[in-house]
Amino acid sequence: MDRSGSHVAETALKSLAMHLQDEHAHSIIEETLKSICKVIVANPVDVMCNCYGSHVLRSLLCLCRGAPLDSSDFHRAKPSQILAERLNLDASQSNRNNLSYHHPVFSELSKFLISGILASSRKDLRTLQTDQYSSLVLQTALRLLVGNDPELLQIISILLGSNKENVVEGNFIPMTVVHDVLNLTKETAYSHLMEVILEVAPQSLYDEMFTKVFRNSLFDLSSHHCANFVVQALVSHARDQDQMALIWEELGGKFRELLEMGRSGVVAALIAASQRLHTHERKCCEALAAAVSSTNVSPRCIVPGILFLESYFSCEDKSNWNWPKGIKIQIIGSLILQAVFRFPSEFIQPYVTSITSMEADHVLEAAKDAAGARVIEAYLSSKVSAKQKHRVVLKLKGHFGELSVHPSGSFTVERCFTASSLSLRETIASELSAVRNALSKTKQGPHLIRKLDIDGFTARPDQWRLKQSAKQLTYKEFYSTFGSNDTKSSRKDSFLADSSKQTSNSQGIKNMRKEIDNCLDSTALLLGKSGLKRCSEKEEHRGEKYAKHVMVDDISKRKNKKKNKKNQVASEYTGPSSKGAEIAAKPFLSTDKTAKKRNRSNRPSKASKKLKP
Structure with missing residues (x-):
């Protein structure tokens, strides 16, 4: 628990991890780890609640389960990574959610350590639930147990306050602890812990938590500065359309209130969940558009208002709100619009009207902003007509050379080129040819020159x-x-298709x-x-x-x-064969x-x- 000593302990654990490659050393390593675990189990609270001890203990848990010691999947994940997963933007989401170590190196030792920690600290459970550093240890333990449902059920039941030794499906959570759990979600440390619980919980436990704990309390929790992240996690991990329907009953009509309170993350999670589960998609688009525009506000403000959510909703007279100068576009607003432009074109016409009505200067300013550029790229990759895409591309005419040397603008130029007609492509190539020397010196320049064949155009x-x-x-x-035929079938089957299939289809088209x-x-x-x-x-x-x-x-x-x-x-492959499936999937x-x-x-x-x- 000393700063210097913790570094020594970390180095020792990393050394042991390197020696795991030698199977003959396993018995010696196991004896060493067993001695360490016994010391920790004797007094776990002090170690877990210490900032240095907490990190060492998390590394020890990873070592026992055979996981990488420095992986962010098991230590505290970055907020940006969590947000990307919740909005279906992270390609590794399915891998992250399915991480499981069915054959850990020292399975019995890890079980002894985790169960020993919880057994020895039952009387101090509230401290472990609300302490920042002990919460991180528990989060790591939960993520390491993904795939081991019996252990997860036992541990999560304890963390929810159940005193039962043998939990039974349908009765994991006593009604006596429901009110206490709801109050704990408003604590910073426990809210982070609850997010991970919802992420890794087996379906039977998630269903019970949804029904017993969170149902009919979603808007109240969404209004809280800590608990709203729990609601985001709950919505992001909704299992089916029925659960999404229940969530919509409580939050579907509250988009404006949530945005005014600064709870845009809840709105973003709802949009992403509707997209993932293929339900309430049109309603989500309509609710968001209605929340931003009103009888006194022109629909043209929908896209700019979402790009600058904080500025827009802090303005009392929204009819006189103008595009703010010198302010960066908000990431959450950008992510919401990226999600919106993945919906079918018939659902997003108000957003199309808004973005095509933007002033050319505002489109250019957005293209120079990293978050804004992603929105323009998402729009140009959407399913709207080529004519509507050209209206936005034309607003950047005369500035493609300027954008191409910009770090984020270069990707926008490439997307504009792909979405353009032959005459527009020639215009883009001509403008890039004029700045060819400056473009070649940038990081992204050689790729852009090669992809658009600027040298070929010049010569x-x-x-x-x-x-x-x-x-x-x-x-x-x-x-x-x-x-x-593929297009028609994909549209017909889109209701049943999951995000992973859509990703593979789009990758196939790219190939x-x-x-x-x-x-x-x-x-x-x-x-x-x-x-x-x-x-x-x-x-x-x-x-x-x-x-x-x-x-x-x-x-x-x-x-x-x-x-x-x-x-x-x-x-050749009449039965289920992995090799046959692999060949057929090329x-x-x-x-x-x-x-x-x-x-x-x-x-x-x-x-x-x-x-x-």
């Missing part, structure tokens, strides 16, 4: 236009040929686009020699038509090949060795060297 603008035109034609042909781009590069180079000699418009048209047919024919061959491969897999246009050889044989090496940008 051979006609061929660049031909290549971009061929890309757009190929994308259109591809989606009309292969994408329609397809990359492969089309690669094939188009080789096709454009094939046309390079003859393209430089062509002068008439008729010949250029022939080249464009040839590029289109080459690519469509190539993709059709791949489609037929993939179908044959899938039929072969289905016949992307539609995954490039094999034969395809690579074919592309190489069709690509003249000399022309490639000469015309490579």
Whole structure:
């Protein structure tokens, strides 16, 4: 519990962790750890409530369970990471929630340590619940036990105040402790502990906590500066649509009050949960728009008002509220709008009207702000029409060069380019070509120059236009040929689809686009020699038509090949096989060795060297 001594203890534990790779040393390490655990179990409260002892004890728990000692998954997670998980923005969320060590190195020792700590500190349970450092130890212990439901049920029941030794499903929480638990959630340390409890609780326990403890108290807890984080965790881990319906009954009509109180995190959690569970999506969009706008406020203020939530809701006369100058866009407002623009386009028309009505100066200012740039990127990646996207892109015309050298603006420029028509793409490339030297010196510059082929545009603008035109034609042909059925089925099945499936589908589409781009590069180079000699418009048209047919024919061959491969897999793997599933799950246009050889044989090496940008 001494500062210097804690560093020595940490170093010793890290050394033991390194020696775990040697199986012959396990018995010696176990004896050493057992001696340490016995000392801690004899007097756990003092160690847990000490800032240095707490950190050493958390490392010891990780070592016993075979987890990394310095992993943020088991120590205190960053608020930004927690927020990203709750808003479905963290790709590692499913991995984090499913972290379990079914074969810990010293399972009996970790069980002895955790149960011994709780048994020895029963009389000091309230201290452990409300102390900042002991709460961190308990949070680590809970996260390490994910996947071990019996132990989780026993420990969580104790932390909720139950005195029963053998808990029974449906009766984990006595009604006598419900009021006490609600009051404890308003304590800082216990609110953090409760967030983790809701994160790791088995479904049966979560359902009982939802029904017995939190139901009919959600708005009261949401109004509290500490307890509102518990409500966010409860909403973020709602298991099904029925629970979401009960949550909506209590909070659905309170968006304006929550935003006025500064509880925007609760609103964000509700929006993310509706998206994840595919329920109340339209109602969420309507409720948020109604909370920001009113009879006296123009709908044009919806997006700016959400970007500057604190400034907007602190203004008494919102009809005279103006875009604040020199103030950074709030992260929570940015995250809310990013979530909103992932909804179907028919749900978000008020937001589309608002963002397309923004002044050009405000759009530019937002693009230069890291949080604002993410909102513009989310809008350009949404399902709204190309015409509506172009209205926002045009507001940045004349400033693409300025944005490209900006750390956050460069990503916006790339997204604008992807969402633009051929004429707009040429405008963007022209503006970036003017600042090419300055752009190449930035961190993101080389990627942007390569992705948009700025050098190719500068050296051979006609061929660049031909290549971009061929890309757009190929994308259109591809989606009309292969994408329609998938698109229709994905829309029909979206009600049942989870976020992980949506992520894999979008990743598959990205891979397809990359492969089309690669094939188009080789096709454009094939046309390079003859393209430089062509002068008439008729010949250029022939080249464009040839590029289109080459690519469509190539993709059709791949489609037929993939179908044959899938039929072969289905016949070979009639039963559930991991290998069969792996083969069947490969992307539609995954490039094999034969395809690579074919592309190489069709690509003249000399022309490639000469015309490579």
